């Protein structure tokens with residue numbers, strides 16, 4: 001197995017089958033923490049996009065800084081100018097959100113739309129089992145029916 005030099009995915013070839021797939025919209029990149037997140041999104045099959053695997057999240061307490069993650073490679077990919085949207089699909093944790101903000105900062109000035117996953121009510125979820133943070137996020141991210 002090899003690590004893709006473009007996106008950080010693990011595959012038998014480099015660049016990986018996702019990066020070389022001409023059927024995908026390579027102008028949309030979904031940014032994930034780990035390869036397992038990439039495959040979770042692939043199983044969902046909701047989007048036919050490219051990926052970028054960070055290899056973790058920023059965590060000063062654990063001594064993980066920007067240079068320990070695949071952020072430079074992401075900035076380089078976007079700087080080439082072929083990316084129109086970056087979907088930051090990191091975990092809804094403090095570290096994940098810190099990482100999302102850092103990435104957004106690094107890309108300021110580049111012509112790319114940056115979005116993130118919605119936070120809120122899980123499919124099949126019942127409101128009275130949700131924590132206050134999730135309910136608040138769901139209310140703020142409400143959409144028209």
Ligand SMILES: [Zn+2]
Nearest residue numbers: 004007016019
């Ligand atoms: Zn790849």
